Amino acid sequence: MGILGLWDVIGDGEIIHIADYAAQHFEKHKRPLRIAVDEACWRFTNLTPEQVQKIRDGEPAANPIEKTILWRILRLMKLNVQLLFVHDGPSKPWKKGRCGGGLLDKEIVKLLHQLLDHLKVPYHQAPGEAEAECAALEQRGIVDAVWADDGDAFMFGCQTLIKQHKVDGKRVHDHIRVYHADSILREHDLDQDSFVLFAMLAGGDYNPQGLKGCGPKTAQKAARREYGVAGKIREAHTQPQRHLPTWRQALHLTLRLCGSNTEVPPDFPALKALGNYLNPNVSAPEKLDDLRKLRQGWDRKIDQTKLRVILRDRFNMWTRGFIKHIAPVYLARALARATPEQRAENLQYGVQLKRTRKPKDGDEAKSEVKITFNPIPAVEIDLSQQPPEEDWSLWTDKDGTPYDPIQNVEAEIPQCFLDHGLPEGGVAPAPAPARRKRKSDATEPTESSSKKPRSESALDVGPSASASPITPTKRGLQKEKGDNPATKRPRKVTRKDKDANALPEIPPSPPRQGFKLPRSLPLPPAPSPPRLPSSSQTPMPPLQRTVFQATRTTPASSAESSFVSPARATVSAAPTEPMSTSPEKDSGAGLVPGETIAASTLRELRAGSSLLAKPAERQAVSIPESPLQTRPNPPVPVPEVIDLT
Structure with a gap:
């Protein structure tokens, strides 16, 4: 219990990691941090009776309380912290109406004492209250701090108190709260006598009721040094007949100044409880300076063979x-x-x-x-x-070795x-991180692979595409040639990539079709020339490939203009090379030079015939009349050449 409402008044103290606190002490004093531990607070506050019973239901031979203490001891020993356990003694005062005295039950602490003996951790039995003995050890300079969960140690003169840090009743691993008496005095104006008055007003282990009608906040205000009431409480206890009535009147006025109407009864305070707070039963200074467990010093050699046996047999280590x-x-x-x-x-x-x-x-x-x-x-x-008790083959590391x-x-x-x-440079640096193997290294296709990558088969549009080392993908990202999307999972494109580095989407290219000439309509065959008598037959000049070009005829007079339609054109020809007489191979067969044909027919000839010459090679020339021509040509005026292509 301690002092009722004390932690709500003085706050959480300094919340710090135990390793940081031990390191700060070592850097300042160049020696280990030494702590006097109230054994009862470690025994009864780490595990609840329900948790202990649940553990023993699964393993009857388990020792959960001692094992929990073992883990805390080993954790502090790794930080070079030296511990001194203090147990309550036979002269411990009564608490909460129960008898607190009697002989110490050695069977309860027997296993813990065996463990401490093998770990070479000293322990000591106080004549009365363990917290008072811990505070006396600190005052003598034997330890640096007191580990207790109650604030009673401040009444006994503790200067530095450590307790487990908890949030909503749950322990925070490796974190502690550290309270310093000088900080409390500076912030709250409370000293050792103030804590005694605080406990008498609000209630404590020796007087649970306290002063009726006085709460922790009122008690904290009245116990401040500035009012002087707490400083005279020792005189009131030493000479009650002389100083106690005056002290009660001063307390009554102080409560009024603090805004409380609480009345001080004539039997307040209880002198026996006040005496237990002011004069706790502790060991004499010479005995504290010569503790039996510390006669060989704090560092004693550990017998690892015996320690190994007890850890294996009693704690399953x-x-x-x-x-x-x-x-x-x-x-x-x-x-x-x-x-x-x-x-x-x-x-x-x-x-x-x-x-x-x-x-x-x-x-x-x-x-x-x-x-x-x-x-x-x-x-x-x-x-x-x-x-023989162990089987090392059952243990493997994380990687299975x-x-x-x-x-x-x-x-x-x-x-x-x-x-x-360690000397300078005695610590090897951390190894460099191992390089992660990319999935593409394992899925890289070999030269002998029979499957063609998708980038070469599905998007191949010709020789130029197959020669390109980079092929655009569907989302606009670039993929190296040779990656097989069937076996390689593409990297997920994040929003950041799209905003900063992503290329614009490129639609897939349609398949390229080969160029094919449209088939031209066959023209009617040209009229065959009349046969000549064999006696007068003369050799036929070779046929020439003809290039046709339309010309617009400018009539000489209005009379002539009636014979030329605007939708018709005059054909002129120029011999180029021998041509075939087959109508299937020469779509221009059957046309006579100088003949006027429809302009649409001429456009069809130009669009479908592969024999048309380039526009730069076209010339409008006149063709001499063949002697085989039976019908005369109309007079050809001087044409104005206009390219209709």
């Missing part, structure tokens, strides 16, 4: 867990307590930084770094032989330990 948790403890000690001459010896651990991701804010310690190191120098047990007890171990350690215990 096998060789793999033993090396994982014990080896970092020895590494932290070797680094943090090394002299300048011993730094070179620590190179045998082969410390190397481990590449990690950037931690989220508040999740990990700022002072810690992840490393890998060689555990052989830290482990004194024989790792060459497998003990068999377990090797001498492989490097991963751990987290404060950076200040590495700087202190």
Whole structure:
């Protein structure tokens, strides 16, 4: 319980990661952080009775309370923190109407004491309240802080208090709250006597009711040093007949100044409870300076063979867990307590930084770094032989490789330990990240592949396309020639790519069709020339390929204009080369030079005949009349040549 409503008044204190707090202390004092732990707060606040029973239902031989304490001890030992456990003694005062005295039940703490003995963690039994004994140890300079969950330690003179940080009743892993007495005095004007008056007014372990009608906020205001009531409470307890009535009147006026109408009864305060707060039962200073468990010092050699047995038999920790948790403890000690001459010896651990991701804010310690190191120098047990109680073949690493007890171990350690215990450049840098193998490397088609890539088959439009090394894809991205889309999954196009780097979409090219000349309509065959008598037959001149061109006739007079239609044209011809007389091969057969034909017919001839000459080669020339021509040609006027193409 502690002091009712105290944490609501003084707040959360300094919320910090335990590793950062230990590192700050080491950098400032160059020695380990030492904490006196109230064993009861670790025993009864880590697990609820329901959680303990649930664990034992699954494993009757389990020791969940002691195992939870074991994990916390190992975590702090890796940070070079030295612990001193303090247990309640037989002279502990009554609490909440129950008898708090009596002999300590040794069976409850028997297993914990065995564990502490093997870990060489000292423990001490107080004559009365453990929190008061912890505060006395801090006042004597034996420890640096007190770990307790109640605020009673402030009444006993504690200067630095540590408690577990919780949010909505749940513990926040590796985070603590640190309260300093000088900060509370500066911010809230409360000292040691103020906390005693606070507990008497609001209620505490020794007087649960407190002053009727007075809440924590009123108690906090009345207990401020500025009113002077808290400073005179010791005189009132020492000489109640002389000073107590005057003190009650001063308290009554102080409550009125704080806005409370609470009346102070004549039997307030309870002198027995007040005496337990002001004068707790603690060990004498000379005994605190000569604790039996500290006579050999804080650092005592651990027997790893015996420790390995108890961890395996009572806490189910096998060789793999033993090396994982014990080896970092020895590494932290070797680094943090090394002299300048011993730094070179620590190179045998082969410390190397481990590449990690950037931690989220508040999740990990700022002072810690992840490393890998060689555990052989830290482990004194024989790792060459497998003990008969274990089967190492059942353990595999993440990648499936068999377990090797001498492989490097991963751990987290404060950076200040590495700087202190290793020479400059003694830490190997983190290895470079492994290059990821692209899927295209595995799906690259070989030269012997019989399948043709889609970029060459589906979008091939001719020789120029097959020679191009890059082919546009459907979304406008470029794909290297040779990628097989049947086996390679295309990269997903993000919105950023579309906005910044994406090319405009290119529609697929239609298949190119070969050029084909339209078939021309056959013209009627030309009239065959009359046969001449054999006696007068003369050799026929070779036929010439003819180029036809339309000319517009300019009539000499209006009379002549009636014989020429605007829709007709006069044909003139120019001999070029011998031509075939076959009408299927010569679409111009049957036309007579100088003949007037329809302009549409001439356009059809030009569109369909492959024998037409280029416009630059066309000439309007007159053809001499053939002696075989039977009908006379009309007079041909001087034409004005107009190209109708």
